[in-house]
Amino acid sequence: MRILVIEDERLLADSIVALLKGDGYQAEAVYDGLDGLSQAKLDIYDLIILDVMLPGMNGFQIVKELRNNHIGLPVLMLTAKADLDDRVRGLDLGADYYLTKPFESIELLACVRALLRRQKEEVNEITFGDLHLDLSGISVSCNGESLRLSSKEFDVLRLLMQAGSSNIPKARILDQVWGYDSEAIENNVEVYIAFLRKKLRNLGSSTKIVAMRNVGYHLEIENEN
Known part of the structure; x- marks a missing residue:
């Protein structure tokens, strides 16, 4: 929390x-x-x-x-x-x-x-696009399919879904998920973003995690006008 x-x-x-x-x-x-x-x-x-x-x-x-x-x-x-x-x-x-x-x-x-x-x-669920994040079950679902998340995957995806189309800097994700006193580095964020992208692909989600160089990450809905 x-x-x-x-x-x-x-x-x-x-x-x-x-x-x-x-x-x-x-x-x-x-x-x-x-x-x-x-x-x-x-x-x-x-x-x-x-x-x-x-x-x-x-x-x-x-x-x-x-x-x-x-x-x-x-x-x-x-x-x-x-x-x-x-x-x-x-x-x-x-x-x-x-x-x-x-x-x-x-x-x-x-x-x-x-x-x-x-x-x-x-509030037991956060939604963005076709994604539904279960706050109590620590899982993400799309089109009737559901996948369990690790605690770090859950925290990263939760931040992204709460921010939606607004960018979150990599450093802020690191601070919020790993903590200010953690020895984790920004590469940890990149690794978990990769994990989440794979899981979203497996779910067939049209919601994508987009990286903006020197800005951060945000969510986009594919083919959204």
């Missing part, structure tokens, strides 16, 4: 990231509202932990923009304000839950687990 933390207090943001990683999640922090929105729009995350007061763009504006773009991933908002009006405003704009600073680590992790559990119950 991948979590994006958008928080301008760097010490707090980095502490949350460390806490999440310690609990088995992949997490990264962004310290500015505009950068956070840009990152969130990649739609490659399972959850966003979002501060209200941010430079560039506040948390309310970010939630509104995400929902206007039909990005429905869960949002856990953090605020130093305990004012009821702020909480109501955030929830009305599309936030899923609120935590008021300061909070306990166990409370934050409990909220994260609850929101991710709810998200998994609501």
